[in-house]
Amino acid sequence: MTIATVARRAGVSRQTVSNVINTPDVVRAETRERVREAIEELGYRVNQAARQMRTGRSRLIAVRIEPARDGINGSVLDRFLHGLTDAAGLAGYRVMLYTADGDADEIATYDELLNAYDLDAFVLTSTHHGDPRTSWLAARDVPFVTFGRPWGAPDTHSWVDIDNAAGTAAATEHLLAAGHRRIGFLGWPAGSGVGDARREGWHRALGPWGSSFEATDSVESGAAGALSLLRAEEPPTALVCASDSLALGALQAARELGRDCAVIGFDDTAVAQAIGLTSVSQPLAEAAARCMGLLAELLDGRAPSFPTTVLLPPSLVVRQTA
Amino acid sequence: MTIATVARRAGVSRQTVSNVINTPDVVRAETRERVREAIEELGYRVNQAARQMRTGRSRLIAVRIEPARDGINGSVLDRFLHGLTDAAGLAGYRVMLYTADGDADEIATYDELLNAYDLDAFVLTSTHHGDPRTSWLAARDVPFVTFGRPWGAPDTHSWVDIDNAAGTAAATEHLLAAGHRRIGFLGWPAGSGVGDARREGWHRALGPWGSSFEATDSVESGAAGALSLLRAEEPPTALVCASDSLALGALQAARELGRDCAVIGFDDTAVAQAIGLTSVSQPLAEAAARCMGLLAELLDGRAPSFPTTVLLPPSLVVRQTA
Incomplete structure (x- = not known):
């Protein structure tokens, strides 16, 4: 079975069949449909090796997998x-995994992977201030996109991110609408792009009179932080949290004090679903699909000459805790 | 930097350096140490492409990634x-991911992957009765191991599995030791290897007088199943569940009825940790390491002529619910 067979059946040229497979956007919808029907009728399976020879590409992209974490927030990058x-898979690419312990190790791993495998591109996650990875790849003309914006740096590459500030702003507005006025924030230490954005959204929606507490991202420090906030003279009646782990700690603290306190988490993890925690949900599948779309544009030479940036809005999933 | 440089520094032959990198077991510990020190001092990075040319292998293994699930039990294969x-990574291999919708699609994907990429081996998960994947790979001499035994079929390939029955037996014995006598089982419909083994462990530890209920694997059907068991004339005072999802449903049902009922889940997910659910924990990192070890043996030609089977014991993590 070859592309020629499909072309004959669909009554189009071989180039058109190749376009439908590799750059469907350039083919008219009606023609595309006819070619896809022919592909289906004939049971044609795109031969990757043959395609690679034609396109000079491996259709292999690499992404880092994080060490297994406590399981509450670690699931976010798994979902991505x-x-x-x-x-x-839908775009005809495969994903290769690698692990790395810090930026320097990750860059050394890029080098090793690029020497060893015929990789097309990288998807980088967990961007952060002073991130050296993107300039290393850019200097070597290796195509990549990042899930996460280049914090504190200009947009010199394409990226997809979630609007974290919009998420906590929506959470805070939900609490304001329910009549809460003293709304606290339980967040991470300053300096992480994502954590600062989540704090900023709360601050923007509430104004300058809220109290906040900085904690490392665990249930225990969430509980300790919430205890400290709830024991203040004018304690908050509601808490917006930078993660579901912190929110779970906040719920434990409120229960321990016998206090009614509305709590909203972030990430809409399985734990939030299980315990009825209101939480901000990230559109992770969409973020991943947009990353792949940007990469495909880059690899097909269809990308505009300036970087594309995609900021996706999260949504608030309202359950019992707020 | 080449292998020759390392060999000169360590005062050994090039072959010995190559052995330390590719088949360390065949080198004496003392020599191995000296070569490793030389590698470290010189900052030598094994060049994968060069290694591939020497060994004729890509050092690339493929594993299926499941569709994202409800997040409670879906995390098990993510942890694997x-x-x-x-x-x-430690053994010098990389992992490539693929998705597949059913056995036939997975087999078609093997074909495509083997044509397109220079893959060394597959790791198969979610083995089941009448699984056609293993014989397809065996017929083509493609090296593979399975995480999960060949249910209802002879051991014609090497596998690693968790002793599911031992897990529910331990849970049941824990409840018996706490004085419970009417211990129910909330499990999956008969026919799934894993589900049947989990039922069997409970049955073995308890004897023939327990009541059980079959439910699909969700919080809702766990709650419905538990309600049905708890409303019986002589209701159980404790429930062993085939998953944390079912256990979560059981806890909800007991609360709804205002009934005290000990509950034990399976998989020790983040949800179990968050809500204090006693649960059976699978040694997933160890299972994965053993799979990789068996594969490396196969690929290095060090495997015995008969299949190796590894059955790992799970452990009970006791928390508040039992």
Whole structure:
């Protein structure tokens, strides 16, 4: 079975069949449909090796997998990875995994991977201030996109991110609408792009009179932080939290004090679903699909000459705790 | 920097350096140490492409990633994947992901992947009765191991599995020791290897007088199943569940009825940790490392001529609910 067979059946040229497979956007919808029907009728399976020879590409992209974490927030990047593998599969790409311990190790791993495998591109996650990875790849003309904006740096590459500030702003507005006025924030130490954005959204929606507490991202320090806030003279009646882990700690603290306190988490993890925690949900599958879309544009030479940036709005999932 | 430089520094032959990198077991510990020190001092990075040319191998293994699920039990295979990527990295391999919708689609994907990429081996998960994937790979001499035994079929390939029955037996014995006598089981419909094994462990530890209920794996059907068991004339005072999702449903049902009922889940997910659910924990990182170890043996030609089977014991994590 070859592309020629499909072309004959669909009554189009071989180039058109190739376009439908590799750059469907350039083919008219009606023609595309006819070619896809022919592909289906004939049971044609795109031969990757043959395609690679034609296009000079491996259709292999690499992404880092994080060490297994406590399981509450660690699931966020797992969900992104599921979405990326799905989107890559639909676009005819495969995903290769690697692990790395810090930026320097990750850059050394790029070097090793690029020497060893015929990789097309990288998807970078967990961007942060002073991130050296993107300039390393850019200097070597290696195509990549990042899930996460280049914090504190200009947009010199394409990226997809979630509007974290919009998420906590929506959470805070939900609490204001329910009549809360003293709304606290339980967040991470300053300096992390994501954490600062989540704090900023709360601050923007509430104004300058809220109290906040900085904690490392665990249930225990969430509980300790919430205890400290709730024991203040004018304690908050509601808490917006930078993660579901912190929110879970806040719920424990409120229960321990016998206090009614509305709590909203962030990430809409399985734990939030299980315990009825109101939480901000990130559109991770969409973020992954957009990353893949930007990469495909880059690899097909269809990308505009300036970087594309995609900021996706999160949504508030209202359950029992607020 | 080449292998020759390392060999000169360590005062050994090039072959010995190559052995330390590719088949360390065949080198004496003392020599191995000296070569490793030389590698470290010289900052030598094994060049994968060069190694591939020497060994004729890509050092690339493929594993399926499941569609994202409800997040409670879906995390089990994610944890296995993290462990596999870690173990593969240590052994000098990389992991490639693919998705598949059913056995036939997975087999078609093997065909495509083997045509397109120079893959060394597959790791198969979610083995089941009448699984056609293993014989397809075996017929084509493609190296593979399975995480999960060949249910209802002879051991014709190497596998690693968790002793599911031992897990529910331990849970049941824990409840018996606490004085419970009427211990119910909330499990999946008969026919799934894993589900049947979990039921069997409970049955073995308790004897023939327990009541059980079959439910699909969700919080809602767990709650419905538990309600039905708890409304019986002589209701159980404790429930062993085939998953944390079912256990969460059981807890909801007991609360709804205002009934005290001990509950034990399976998988020790983040949800179990968050709500204090006693649960059976699978040694997933170890299972992944053992899979990688068996594969490395196969690929290095060090495997015995008969299949190796590894059955790992799970452990009970006791929290508040039992």
